Amino acid sequence: MSLELLGVSGLREDPAGSLALSIWYSNVRVMGPDSVPGPAVPWRKVLWERQPFPDNYVDQRFLEELRRNEGIRQYRYWAVVKEAGFVGQQLSCVAIFITLWLYMEQGLLPPETLLWTSLVCALLGYGLHQALTSQVESGCEPRTRLADLQSAAIFLSFTFGFSPVLKTLTESVSTDTVYAMSAVMLLAHLVSFPYAQPSPPGSLSLNAALFASVCLASRLPGALHTFAMLSCALMVFALWPCLLQRLRENAPSQFMGLCVVVCIGGVSGLGSQSPGGAVLLALALGCVTLLCPLLLVRLQRHKDNIQGPWDEAEIHEDLSHFLH
Amino acid sequence: MVLKIFFPQCCNRADSGLLVGRWISGHDSAVVLAVIHYPFIPGQVKQYVQQMHAHSGVELSVLGSWSLPKDGQEGMESFLRDLSTIFPQKHWLQINREIGKTGFTCQVLNRDQNGGAAQQDTKKTKKEKVEEADGEAAGDEEEQEVIFVHYEQRKVMLSQLHPIENGVPDPKTDPPSELRQMFHTVAHSQPLFFLDKYDDGPLKSTHWQSEGREASIIVELLKQASVPLCLLIGWLLSIWTWICNIRIFSLYPLRFLSSKLSTCVQLSYRTEHMRALSSPKPAAGHTHFMRKANIVVSFLVDVALGMLLISWLYRDDHISMLANTLVPAADHVAKELEELLQWLMGAPAGLKMNRALDQVLGRFFLYHIHLWISYIHLMSPFMEGILWYGGLSACLGLTFALSLLSDMVALLTFHIYCFYVYGARLYCLKIYGLSSLWRLFRGKKWNVLRQRVDSCSYDVDQLFIGTLLFTILLFLLPTTALYYLVFTLLRLVVVLFQGVLHLSVDFINSFPLFAMGLRIFRSYRLAEGVKFRVLCEEPGTALHLLMEINPLKCSAVVQTYRTPTYSCYPKDSWAALVKKLFVGELIYPWRHKTTKTD
Numbered sequence: 001m002s003l004e005l006l007g008v009s010g011l012r013e014d015p016a017g018s019l020a021l022s023i024w025y026s027n028v029r030v031m032g033p034d035s036v037p038g039p040a041v042p043w044r045k046v047l048w049e050r051q052p053f054p055d056n057y058v059d060q061r062f063l064e065e066l067r068r069n070e071g072i073r074q075y076r077y078w079a080v081v082k083e084a085g086f087v088g089q090q091l092s093c094v095a096i097f098i099t100l101w102l103y104m105e106q107g108l109l110p111p112e113t114l115l116w117t118s119l120v121c122a123l124l125g126y127g128l129h130q131a132l133t134s135q136v137e138s139g140c141e142p143r144t145r146l147a148d149l150q151s152a153a154i155f156l157s158f159t160f161g162f163s164p165v166l167k168t169l170t171e172s173v174s175t176d177t178v179y180a181m182s183a184v185m186l187l188a189h190l191v192s193f194p195y196a197q198p199s200p201p202g203s204l205s206l207n208a209a210l211f212a213s214v215c216l217a218s219r220l221p222g223a224l225h226t227f228a229m230l231s232c233a234l235m236v237f238a239l240w241p242c243l244l245q246r247l248r249e250n251a252p253s254q255f256m257g258l259c260v261v262v263c264i265g266g267v268s269g270l271g272s273q274s275p276g277g278a279v280l281l282a283l284a285l286g287c288v289t290l291l292c293p294l295l296l297v298r299l300q301r302h303k304d305n306i307q308g309p310w311d312e313a314e315i316h317e318d319l320s321h322f323l324h
Numbered sequence: 325m326v327l328k329i330f331f332p333q334c335c336n337r338a339d340s341g342l343l344v345g346r347w348i349s350g351h352d353s354a355v356v357l358a359v360i361h362y363p364f365i366p367g368q369v370k371q372y373v374q375q376m377h378a379h380s381g382v383e384l385s386v387l388g389s390w391s392l393p394k395d396g397q398e399g400m401e402s403f404l405r406d407l408s409t410i411f412p413q414k415h416w417l418q419i420n421r422e423i424g425k426t427g428f429t430c431q432v433l434n435r436d437q438n439g440g441a442a443q444q445d446t447k448k449t450k451k452e453k454v455e456e457a458d459g460e461a462a463g464d465e466e467e468q469e470v471i472f473v474h475y476e477q478r479k480v481m482l483s484q485l486h487p488i489e490n491g492v493p494d495p496k497t498d499p500p501s502e503l504r505q506m507f508h509t510v511a512h513s514q515p516l517f518f519l520d521k522y523d524d525g526p527l528k529s530t531h532w533q534s535e536g537r538e539a540s541i542i543v544e545l546l547k548q549a550s551v552p553l554c555l556l557i558g559w560l561l562s563i564w565t566w567i568c569n570i571r572i573f574s575l576y577p578l579r580f581l582s583s584k585l586s587t588c589v590q591l592s593y594r595t596e597h598m599r600a601l602s603s604p605k606p607a608a609g610h611t612h613f614m615r616k617a618n619i620v621v622s623f624l625v626d627v628a629l630g631m632l633l634i635s636w637l638y639r640d641d642h643i644s645m646l647a648n649t650l651v652p653a654a655d656h657v658a659k660e661l662e663e664l665l666q667w668l669m670g671a672p673a674g675l676k677m678n679r680a681l682d683q684v685l686g687r688f689f690l691y692h693i694h695l696w697i698s699y700i701h702l703m704s705p706f707m708e709g710i711l712w713y714g715g716l717s718a719c720l721g722l723t724f725a726l727s728l729l730s731d732m733v734a735l736l737t738f739h740i741y742c743f744y745v746y747g748a749r750l751y752c753l754k755i756y757g758l759s760s761l762w763r764l765f766r767g768k769k770w771n772v773l774r775q776r777v778d779s780c781s782y783d784v785d786q787l788f789i790g791t792l793l794f795t796i797l798l799f800l801l802p803t804t805a806l807y808y809l810v811f812t813l814l815r816l817v818v819v820l821f822q823g824v825l826h827l828s829v830d831f832i833n834s835f836p837l838f839a840m841g842l843r844i845f846r847s848y849r850l851a852e853g854v855k856f857r858v859l860c861e862e863p864g865t866a867l868h869l870l871m872e873i874n875p876l877k878c879s880a881v882v883q884t885y886r887t888p889t890y891s892c893y894p895k896d897s898w899a900a901l902v903k904k905l906f907v908g909e910l911i912y913p914w915r916h917k918t919t920k921t922d
Contacts, residue, residue, distance in 0.1 A: 151784070151785050154785050154789070155785065155788060158788075158789055158792065159792075162792055162796065165680075165796060166792070166795070166796065168678060168679065168680050169678070169795065169796065169799040169800075170799065171678070171679065172671075172676035172677060172678065172679070173676055173799075200781060201784060201787070202767070203764070203765070203766065203767025203781075203782055203787060204765070204766055204767055206784070206787050206788075206791070207764070207765045207766075207787060207790070207791045207794075210787075210788065210791040210792070210795075211765075211791055211794070211795055214791075214792065214795045215795075234788065238784050238787075238788065
């Protein structure tokens with residue numbers, strides 16, 4: 001049937017075909033469906049009317065509404081590297097934590113030293129945090145100093161109270177199991193960390209990190225060690241990201257510098273304990289901060305998203321006027 | 325139109341006379357109950373029939389005539405036809421039988437509205453209707469087939485058709501089935517069967533008892549003795565009820581205790597049974613009678629078994645032997661438990677137990693066992709006395725002895741029950757806490773309003789403390805779970821033993837021994853239905869069937885006549901039980917149905 005041939009040839013979009021199409025279209029106009037001269041019937045894209053075309057007929061307006069790669073952004077390499085630096089920073093944080101634990105386990109770092117250092121760092125960080133906050137206009141519910149003090153008191157008392165219990169928790173579990181569990185949990189922490197906005201900490205990431213730190217801390221020789229380790233973990237995983245958030249908002253360049261410092265600190269700390277680990281960490285950091293952005297930018301070229309009227313409808317207008 | 329006539333077998337050879345019986349309403353059937361012989365005065369017959377109707381409540385009437393001509397009796401045909409005018413009926417049956425032939429012939433005279441009689445003869449009948457070209461029926465008469473169903477009158481009179489329908493049937497619904505009406509008629513026509521051949525009245529009749537009324541002396545004596553016995557039981561019950569209702573016994577702790585002890589529960593059930601027996605009126609209805617009979621028989625069997633137990637127990641000093649073995653047995657159990665706890669406090673089966681918690685729990689339970697052993701040793705001098713007086717309770721019945729045994733077992737293993745409750749509560753708390761904290765770990769929360777899990781943003785301190793607690797609970801889980809498992813197993817063993825005892829008590833209480841005996845020895849008394857056998861199928865005579873009673877199946881007997889007390893059966897299915905065990909809920913696997921509403 002001549003009409004079906006029309007259907008097939010209409011798929012091409014080049015102008016020559018469309019010209020041919022219009023010629024055929026005009027033919028159809030004259031000839032009608034049964035090759036009989038009849039009235040002109042333009043094709044409409046509806047199925048509820050009987051039309052003299054087969055159901056799968058399309059005309060030259062086919063795929064007119066196709067949109068390709070609509071929301072694509074153009075990434076620039078160094079901007080992505082800057083963002084990826086945060087991920088690397090978090091990785092190095094974890095490495096620093098592990099380094100501290102290694103030192104404490106080998107008895108090279110007394111728990112009192114760690115405690116006092118943590119306290120001093122916490123106070124410094126708190127001061128910095130308050131200084132940065134006062135610059136920003138805080139509109140919604142600022143936490144008072146008293147609330148902060150209360151939180152700190154709760155943390156310290158709970159940890160101190162439970163540390164003898166926590167110490168005996170993994171006594172009967174084998175070392176390999178403990179290491180494996182901690183590794184899995186730290187990995188979960190890294191994967192689920194809210195890199196976009198670290199200030200209210202994500203539940204899973206914080207809990208995984210704390211679980212891993214409890215597992216590791218219970219391997220240490222004394223209850224005070226456990227307490228010191230847990231306080232350190234709290235600082236590194238719960239309080240440090242809040243400070244980073246403030247820094248990122250207010251002083252981006254310093255934030256970048258800090259990330260680099262942390263990365264270097266992580267690699268060197270790990271290196272003092274095991275060179276192989278340091279090498280691995282450096283490789284990982286390199287991959288994350290330099291290689292992955294490169295891949296991202298390069299692979300943008302192969303992106304091929306299509307959108308069209310077949311997508312799910314999104315409501316753009318304000319429907320509240322229906323409520324009245 | 326088929327007319328069924330139920331004819332008693334005892335009247336097969338009766339002398340000629342009038343048929344007395346009942347037309348079954350709603351069906352084309354008639355039940356013949358008796359034959360009244362010649363000579364008679366029709367007025368006296370009518371009076372007698374009315375008297376019987378008033379006495380028994382069954383709609384008796386004269387159905388027709390029966391003729392079995394002996395040698396030399398002839399010419400009855402016109403006489404018989406004239407009889408139909410004396411007794412006005414809608415249908416009048418004339419049944420003839422000749423000596424030497426097995427079949428009957430029947431002629432049905434119908435009165436239409438004008439009062440004239442039209443005669444319809446029977447046709448030869450087979451199972452299917454056969455149209456005959458040269459039938460004797462003329463013109464517009466309908467064909468009337470007659471089937472004679474022979475039944476054994478005494479058996480049908482004593483039998484009860486199942487399922488039993490109690491109460492007055494609603495006249496608006498369909499009338500009860502033909503069979504049911506027939507059984508009802510025969511059973512309620514007992515006044516008709518009191519006239520036997522030794523009576524000097526004006527009428528002579530033939531029925532199953534016409535050779536002479538039978539009675540058994542034992543049954544009569546029992547019937548006479550039952551009234552004072554019932555009065556005695558009623559008086560004893562009233563005293564017992566008065567004692568039970570003294571105010572001091574309705575205080576809360578005593579009432580709670582008495583609802584838990586199975587001896588008290590058994591006492592209350594027996595009281596109920598006695599109350600059912602103690603009314604001096606005879607039983608109204610078949611069900612009531614069967615229940616009373618079952619209660620009496622099961623009580624007697626119970627007491628007999630109890631006496632047997634007593635005779636064994638008090639002979640040859642068995643009691644002191646039992647008492648002497650009881651205390652060492654309890655000691656032995658306690659020692660085994662101690663060894664078990666010591667094993668748990670070590671590293672049982674290589675499991676990873678938290679040493680500190682292990683020691684705490686183990687020491688706690690060991691102290692309990694020590695307390696218990698001291699208690700047992702304190703009680704040991706009194707043990708023999710307790711057993712001696714406790715054994716006397718078996719004279720009330722074996723069920724009491726078993727209930728007492730069950731209670732004693734419960735008391736002696738009370739410490740196992742306590743351990744089980746401690747372990748289960750601890751475990752349940754742990755599981756509950758773990759599930760809630762696991763949700764916190766993932767950042768979710770249980771929405772009580774919507775009964776689902778929602779996401780929730782927690783505070784840092786909440787997260788911190790939640791994670792700490794989660795870790796602690798998780799690592800202490802194996803220890804608690806092991807203690808819970810061990811004590812649950814022990815508790816289940818005890819529960820199983822108690823369950824066996826309760827089931828046997830329940831069996832003795834509720835099994836309908838009287839009904840089973842009736843089913844085995846007098847199976848016609850409990851009828852499920854009837855079956856028919858062809859007696860005679862000769863051409864020229866009507867079809868004769870013999871109706872035999874189909875007795876009720878044994879399982880149906882048990883189901884219908886079980887005394888509804890103390891049903892003790894598992895409360896949960898297996899899946900629910902396993903789920904409860906897993907979560908740590910306390911299980912009480914046997915449910916007792918109480919007679920009062922909860």
